[in-house]
Structures are given as C-alpha cells and as structure tokens.
Amino acid sequence: MTLGFEVVTPSRQDCDLLDPAQMRAMLDRVRPTHILHCAWQVTHGRFWTAPENLDWVAATLLLARHAAALGVARFVGVGTCAEYDWSDGGPGRRAETDATRPDTPYGRAKLATATLLGDLFAPAGVSFAWARLFHLFGPGEHPARFVPSIAIPLAEGRPATVRHGGLVRDMIAAVEAGAALAAMVGSDIEGPVNIGSGEGASLAALAGAIAAGRPGLAVENLPALGQPARMVADIGRLAALGVRPRGALRVLGSTQ
Amino acid sequence: MTLGFEVVTPSRQDCDLLDPAQMRAMLDRVRPTHILHCAWQVTHGRFWTAPENLDWVAATLLLARHAAALGVARFVGVGTCAEYDWSDGGPGRRAETDATRPDTPYGRAKLATATLLGDLFAPAGVSFAWARLFHLFGPGEHPARFVPSIAIPLAEGRPATVRHGGLVRDMIAAVEAGAALAAMVGSDIEGPVNIGSGEGASLAALAGAIAAGRPGLAVENLPALGQPARMVADIGRLAALGVRPRGALRVLGSTQ
Numbered sequence: 001m002t003l004g005f006e007v008v009t010p011s012r013q014d015c016d017l018l019d020p021a022q023m024r025a026m027l028d029r030v031r032p033t034h035i036l037h038c039a040w041q042v043t044h045g046r047f048w049t050a051p052e053n054l055d056w057v058a059a060t061l062l063l064a065r066h067a068a069a070l071g072v073a074r075f076v077g078v079g080t081c082a083e084y085d086w087s088d089g090g091p092g093r094r095a096e097t098d099a100t101r102p103d104t105p106y107g108r109a110k111l112a113t114a115t116l117l118g119d120l121f122a123p124a125g126v127s128f129a130w131a132r133l134f135h136l137f138g139p140g141e142h143p144a145r146f147v148p149s150i151a152i153p154l155a156e157g158r159p160a161t162v163r164h165g166g167l168v169r170d171m172i173a174a175v176e177a178g179a180a181l182a183a184m185v186g187s188d189i190e191g192p193v194n195i196g197s198g199e200g201a202s203l204a205a206l207a208g209a210i211a212a213g214r215p216g217l218a219v220e221n222l223p224a225l226g227q228p229a230r231m232v233a234d235i236g237r238l239a240a241l242g243v244r245p246r247g248a249l250r251v252l253g254s255t256q
Numbered sequence: 257m258t259l260g261f262e263v264v265t266p267s268r269q270d271c272d273l274l275d276p277a278q279m280r281a282m283l284d285r286v287r288p289t290h291i292l293h294c295a296w297q298v299t300h301g302r303f304w305t306a307p308e309n310l311d312w313v314a315a316t317l318l319l320a321r322h323a324a325a326l327g328v329a330r331f332v333g334v335g336t337c338a339e340y341d342w343s344d345g346g347p348g349r350r351a352e353t354d355a356t357r358p359d360t361p362y363g364r365a366k367l368a369t370a371t372l373l374g375d376l377f378a379p380a381g382v383s384f385a386w387a388r389l390f391h392l393f394g395p396g397e398h399p400a401r402f403v404p405s406i407a408i409p410l411a412e413g414r415p416a417t418v419r420h421g422g423l424v425r426d427m428i429a430a431v432e433a434g435a436a437l438a439a440m441v442g443s444d445i446e447g448p449v450n451i452g453s454g455e456g457a458s459l460a461a462l463a464g465a466i467a468a469g470r471p472g473l474a475v476e477n478l479p480a481l482g483q484p485a486r487m488v489a490d491i492g493r494l495a496a497l498g499v500r501p502r503g504a505l506r507v508l509g510s511t512q
Binding site for chain 1: 276376
C-alpha cells in the first residue's frame with residue numbers, strides 16, 4: 001500500500017515522548033501534517049494496571065496540544081477494545097457506537113485520552129480518528145503472550161497448555177493492524193474505528209491452528225472469571241475504508 | 257478551624273505547575289504529606305471549552321505521579337458538579353453515587369482526571385478524595401459572574417437584569433467552600449464529595465437578596481436552552497465531616 005506520505009518515525013533513541021521539551025523539539029523539527037500516535041506503556045503483564053498509563057495520558061495530551069498549535073491536519077490515536085462495556089454477556093460483538101465502560105486502568109486511560117483529544121481537535125478543525133485495537137499477535141511479542149506461549153514450546157518439542165480454550169477472541173496479525181492504521185491515516189474517517197477481523201475464534205481453535213498437527217498441545221476449558229466469553233469487532237467502519245484484516249485462524253493456518 | 261498542618265501554598269510566581277520540572281522541584285523541596293490541588297484553567301467565559309483543560313489534566317496527572325513516588329499520604333483534588341449527568345430533568349439533586357455524564361470539555365477533563373487519579377492512588381495506598389464544587393461566589397471574582405453582575409451595577413445606581421430568573425442553583429460563598437476543602441484534607445474521606453449547601457435557590461431569589469431593596473433590578477424568566485433547570489448538591493457526605501456550608505440566600509441576606 002502506498003499512501004504518498006514522507007514518513008518520519010521517532011524512536012526512543014532520538015526522542016523521549018515522556019519529556020515535553022524533547023517532544024516539542026521533535027514536532028518543531030518535523031512539522032508533521034499527519035500524526036499516527038502509537039507510543040504507550042504496553043509491557044506484558046504490567047500495562048493493564050501500570051501507573052505509567054497516567055504518564056502516557058499526559059504525554060499524549062501535551063503532544064496533541066503542541067501538534068494542534070503547529071497546525072497538524074490529522075491525528076490518529078491508538079485505543080483498545082478494552083474501552084467497551086463487555087459486562088453484559090451479550091453477543092460479544094462491539095460496534096463503535098456501543099457503550100464504553102472500561103474495567104481496567106489501561107482501558108480507562110485510553111478512553112479518557114480519546115475523549116479529551118476529541119474535545120481538543122473538533123473545535124480546532126483537526127481531523128481526528130481513534131483506532132480501537134482488538135487482540136494482536138506477531139513477531140517480537142513477549143513469549144508469555146498467547147501465540148508464542150503455544151508456538152514456542154511446541155516448536156521445541158515441549159508440551160503447551162491452553163487453560164481457557166472456550167474464550168472467543170478476535171485476533172489479527174500485527175502487520176494487518178499496521179496496514180489498517182496506515183489506511184486510517186490516509187483516510188478522512190473520524191471518531192473511533194475498530195481494528196479487528198470481525199471473526200471470533202476460540203482459543204482452542206487458535207491453538208489447534210498454531211499446533212498444526214504437532215503433538216504436545218493440551219486444551220483445558222477452565223472458567224475465566226472476570227473475562228468476557230466473547231470479544232469480537234464489528235468492522236463495518238474499517239471495511240468501508242477498503243481494509244479487511246484476515247482473522248488469526250486464516251493467518252496462522254497459512255504460516256505454521 | 258485549626259487542623260494542625262504546616263501549610264505551603266505555591267503561587268504562580270514561584271512554581272509554574274504546567275512545567276513538570278518546576279513542579280517536581282517544588283514537591284522535592286516541600287515533601288508534602290497532604291496535597292490539596294486547586295490549580296486549573298478557570299478563566300470566566302473560557303474555561304468550559306478551553307483547550308488548556310488538557311494541559312491541566314496532564315499537569316495534574318504528572319503532579320500526582322510525582323507526589324505518589326515521594327510517598328504523599330493524602331491527595332484532595334477539585335472537581336465540579338458539571339461531572340454529573342444533569343440531562344434527565346429529574347429532581348435536580350445529585351449525590352456522589354449518581355451517574356456522571358459531563359456535557360462540556362471542562363466537565364469531561366475533570367471527570368477523567370478523577371478517574372485516572374483513583375486508578376493511581378488506590379493501589380499505591382494513597383488516600384484520595386475528590387471535591388465536586390457546586391456554584392461559588394466571592395471576593396475578586398470576574399465582574400461578569402452572577403453575583404457581581406447584579407451587585408456592582410446596583411451599588412453604582414445602574415440597573416441590573418437577571419435573564420434566567422427561574423434557574424435554581426446551589427451557590428455557596430468561596431470562603432465556605434474553602435473551609436469544606438480544608439476539612440476534607442484533614443479527614444480520611446475517600447472518593448467524590450459534593451461541596452454545596454444542599455439548598456437550591458432561584459436566580460430571581462438570589463438577585464433579590466443581593467439587591468436587598470435597592471432599586472433597578474429587573475428579573476426575566478427566559479428559557480435557558482441546554483441549562484439544567486435545577487442543580488443542587490446532596491451534601492450528606494460533606495455533612496458527615498461536620499461541615500454545613502450556608503446557602504447563598506443566607507450569606508447574601510446577612511452581608512448585603
């Protein structure tokens with residue numbers, strides 16, 4: 001996909017976004033017309049409740065304020081499916097107009113950020129969209145995350161166990177999420193946009209696709225207290241941009 | 257009221273709280289055990305929608321993070337009655353457990369701040385309360401605000417007009433709100449606490465008390481589109497601290 005942008009990707013080495021002076025100097029230097037803001041605290045096992053979520057709310061608000069002052073045309077931020085109210089035990093599919101009620105500090109931090117950015121950008125005339133990522137997997141992820149927690153042991157001839165095989169999730173490969181984010185930047189869609197495949201798969205089925213016939217996979221169906229049984233994206237808004245991420249079952253089935 | 261605290265009140269001259277480095281240096285120097293955080297953008301006519309609301313969310317989160325890191329024991333922040341859902345046209349009295357749904361950027365910024373501070377302080381073991389101020393008046397306020405907009409012209413022999421005389425509000429003197437905040441700091445109450453008198457008065461009645469028989473007051477009853485007819489605090493939580501602010505009618509009746 002070619003969108004015709006000159007892309008600048010500040011890394012932690014050349015700009016600490018948690019330092020307002022460094023952030024402002026970077027924006028002054030780059031003078032971006034479009035911003036895709038992905039940076040956040042996402043350390044596996046920590047980010048749901050990490051106090052650093054507050055630092056990233058603050059950093060994001062200050063970044064957006066300075067970008068607006070510099071006349072940025074469009075800003076795309078990254079949120080999460082954890083912003084939704086998943087407590088109702090309903091069909092487990094969420095559209096962007098559905099109710100939000102995050103039950104984690106991470107989800108609340110993301111939702112608050114989206115709300116406040118909307119209040120900033122709308123009157124300033126800055127085009128603004130907010131990506132709500134469903135569940136991702138891909139190269140370089142923490143070995144304790146779902147896909148590598150199955151793939152690595154099996155590849156090494158060791159056993160692997162899925163404890164909550166009945167949970168249904170909408171997982172997509174990080175590369176597909178990246179393409180969806182790029183498409184969002186290049187479009188003029190506004191407001192929240194789910195990024196998922198629209199297809200739910202049970203963790204049991206996903207693990208089976210990862211195993212691809214290799215021995216050593218044990219699937220349990222333990223109850224997962226406090227976890228929604230199904231979390232699936234309605235991807236009507238994303239599809240309207242011409243983007244249709246493949247579900248994890250298809251990706252895993254073609255690469256394992 | 258004597259609470260036994262040594263009080264340090266940083267002013268804009270010695271610490272710009274919007275500058276994280278200055279804020280951290282101030283906290284490092286003072287090492288407060290208790291913080292009452294009142295600073296915000298509150299310029300009359302601007303603050304409801306000012307983009308600076310985002311700066312104050314960021315500044316407050318960073319202040320709270322550094323205070324928690326330094327081991328602060330208690331933090332009291334200042335919110336607003338505008339955090340509540342006033343859209344239902346009901347009795348117009350709100351308790352702290354009632355639904356929130358702010359319909360202004362200011363209200364959303366305050367509510368987001370309270371939510372995020374709760375997520376920070378609860379696991380950190382920092383005692384945290386959030387004052388929801390109802391409507392204030394007092395010395396030094398902007399002449400376009402309600403009380404001076406009546407009191408000043410009448411005192412100068414000019415006419416004054418109340419356009420929405422039918423609106424009912426819970427107004428208290430700033431000095432009473434200050435005493436309530438001080439009591440909150442000295443208590444161990446947690447969560448949101450309304451600061452009001454618990455008594456509603458119509459703007460017509462309030463203007464009458466301000467006029468105190470002087471000529472020149474005109475009261476209209478124009479509809480106020482988008483404005484709740486009644487906004488009154490349930491002050492059960494505040495009263496449990498032994499604090500009972502007087503309603504504006506009594507304060508104005510005794511001083512005009």
